[in-house]
Amino acid sequence: MVAGAFAPLPAARQEVQEQPAPAQQGAPENALVRASDVPVGSGLILGDTVVTQPNLGNYQGFSVICTHQGCALNEIAGGTINCPCHGSKFNLDGSVATGPANEPLSRREVSVQGDWIVAGAPATPPVIKPWWCEIPIFAPGSADC
């Protein structure tokens, strides 16, 4: 065996802090952001929620947790929602643009109330398979894969 051949992997899952509701007068309960602040053709990362507006007036919400190995998505750029850990990119509708992730983002219900984007129920966390499931010898259904 070669010394150092099995270096420990960095922890993939990151803690995500719940975003407090904006302390602005007139904001409904669970308000995330003013609708006018969400850029068309892009979006915002707001605590544990990603809010996108792929086209005018079409707001969508997702969990900030990457479906690959659970890192927190940290950037929306070039029309995709990006993960810093292994490079997965998601389209503004939550579908996978570039792997290694192969599952879409978990949806989080959002709605427009007046000028505000309001969060619904928290997103169901994605099921994150252990890293060894990417090794071909572990078939689906074996070893927690």
Ligand code: FES
């Ligand atoms: S955890 Fe996001 S790409 Fe791996």
